[in-house]
Amino acid sequence: MTAIHGVIEAQSQLVLTREEGLLASVTTLGGLRRWRDALVQANTRPDGSYGCALGALCAQLPDDDERSRTALAAAFERWHQLLIETLERLRDLGVLTVDADPHKLGTGLLAALQGGYMLAQNAHDPQPMADALDMALDRIDTFASR
Template sequence: MSVDAALSQERRLTARGAVTRNRIVQAAAELFYVRGVDSVTLDDVRATSGTSKSQLYRHFADKDQLVHSVIDLRADQILNRDRQLLERMNSIRALERWTDTIIHLNSLQDGAYGCALGSLVSARAAQDPTSRGKLAETFAEWEQFISAGLRRMQENGTLREEADPDQLATAVMAALQGGYLLAQTAQDVEPMRVSMQMALDHVRSYVVA
């Protein structure tokens, strides 16, 4: 289904249809996160969401379409969360607070499931160009929140002029995603804490004393 066709379908949804569609996407997102995309079938999603086969296929012709909607959902959730945390970031302490929040949220489940968005990358990026494009766009926007905050730190004299905000933001994002993966493997958030501490130490090396 093209993007225009998908938008047209969404506009035609009744209120009840929108509720059903949202319930399906929410159920799929949770199943994909806990069990992995490849191990979840459409029948699993149908059973969890309490929808009939005809209801599910009315909204999603195949699993790929459902995955794309889950990516959109996770992207909105993560970007909205971090926009609130990072849109006014202008100090190293603000970056530390964001880091502490992310680690705390992951600690609530002992780091067992990794990043809700990163797990979709490993499952779909290699085989699905649409998923890869959506994920790449989201990660770029996510990283931009960090680099924009680092630029504000340069503007207010907190960060040295020779620092490269884009490169530092990439390093922080790499540490975050690597930390998620290590925490998931260990089922312990401590490796994530160490990874992020090292990344922040690198940023601190550019902070004006």
């Protein structure tokens, strides 16, 4: 295993373990907002270290490193699956209406998160991340059972 593959494995494990822990207990839309708050808070560092460890690795890889890209794609797919499972749980609990599409909403949520990470990193300000996640969560809220 090369050094970069070891870094990818370690960072993937770190991020996915964190996400599993945060998302496992989400049973309300308020819980989903608390997940958002935890990510935004974690992205606010006194030293200006903003961004996603996995996204940063993606940006740094050469196009011909297929092994690394495959490993990162698997990590992102697992993250996506965690979001889908959370949204399915909310739908199954009746928090979201039956017409909510967890796959589509999970894709939008992950895209907002990753885009938000990138914008926050560039601006050295977590607000763009918070705003992107708020927009995605506002969309999910349109499927809330009333």
